[in-house]
Amino acid sequence: MTSSFRTVVLKYALVLLACSIVIYPLLWMVTMAFKPVAEWTTGNGLTWFPKNPTLQNFEYIFFGHTAGLAVSLDRTVIGPLTASLVTSICGTVLAVVAGTLSSYAVVRHRTLPSLAISVLQLRLFPPLAVMIPVMVMWAFIGAIDTWWGLSLIYGIVTLPFAFWLMKTFFEEIPVEIEEAARVSGSSHWRVFYRITLPIVKPGLATCVLFVFIINWSDYLLALLLTQKNWVTLPVFMSTLNSAMGEMYGMKAALGLIAAIPPVVLGLLIQKHLVRGLTFGALKQ
Incomplete structure (x- = not known):
């Protein structure tokens, strides 16, 4: 038995062990x-x-x-399932849209260069360290146990992830592509919408999936900010x-x-998912 064959057997054995x-x-x-x-x-x-x-x-x-x-x-599962779907989808849309636009502004237009570090600070604090003031603010504005209150906090908490993930994708796109489009008379918004965004579509799909999974599986925020009407699946399971x-x-x-929802979402975007996960891994 050659050493190369032993190496292949060992690799497959380790893969099978990890899968098990x-x-x-x-x-x-x-x-x-x-x-x-x-x-x-x-x-x-x-x-x-x-x-x-x-x-x-x-x-x-x-x-x-x-x-x-x-x-x-x-309470049956219908209410928590609806609450999880509504808040996770709304929170994901909020985080991905805000993260995509802000990261593009930082990468291409050098708008607020310190914004990247400021956004990252949102993930540096332990959740329990900021939940008390958040609960006070949410109670003051009437956002406790509401779909929009939970969606808003989901969008805020996952914004740093969406921002930094999309920032890495935008940095991989050569600026010359956009400059050529602007020379032909296209506006900044048209360049972003027609050229840049389609290029980073795989990365955008990956970002959507990861942010959705984070929001979908949240337990702590839903436990502290919901009481009866908008209890999510993780809280209901407990x-x-x-x-x-x-x-x-x-x-x-x-x-x-x-x-089921994360699996279905992953299947819907699977043609972009692998490319998004390896985006920028190969250099010309």
């Missing part, structure tokens, strides 16, 4: 979502796959009750417990539902 570590909890969550109560409330006879597959866990979180359980939910303990089957079903 990642897939293990995901597979357990998927199988747990279809197990009846008797198969996840006891440690006896736990199996990888459900012996009696059922949709009771999904029925419980969507309708608040199911056969075999005397406990009912005060309430799934009863006198018999944690509702692992229901939480697994909810986790499976929560994984």
Whole structure:
């Protein structure tokens, strides 16, 4: 056996090991979502796959009750799912639009060169260090437990990520391309919209996906800034417990539902995603 062949075998073995570590909890969550109560409330006879597959866990979180359980939910998953979608989408749009425009202004027009460091400072503070004044301000303007209040804080918190990610993409575009368009009579806005933005479309798609995932999976901000009307999926999941303990089957079903939007979004932009992740990696 040659050393090159051993190296290839070792690489594939390490890849398979890494995939197994990642897939293990995901597979357990998927199988747990279809197990009846008797198969996840006891440690006896736990199996990888459900012996009696059922949709009771999904029925419980969507309708608040199911056969075999005397406990009912005060709130179904419909409200939290809607709240997560609305606030995550609005927060993502706000962060990506503001981050794209501001980063382009800094890179191309040298507007407020110190803006990059100032925006980065938003991510340097621990969330708990700034949440008390944020809660006071949000209560003063009536933004507590509202869709726009949670969307606004999502946009603010993820703005540094969108800004710096788009800044790296804009810096990879040769300025000569834009100068040639301006010589032909195009305005700054037309150059940005017609030439620069299509070039960084893969990077923009990557930015949208990453920012959406950050907003979608947030727990702390939603926990502190929502009370009843706009509770999101992560907060709703933490309430799934009863006198018999944690509702692992229901939480697994909810986790499976929560994984759908990021996966769907990733599939929709997959043709731009790989190029966006490697944007600027190769130099001419």
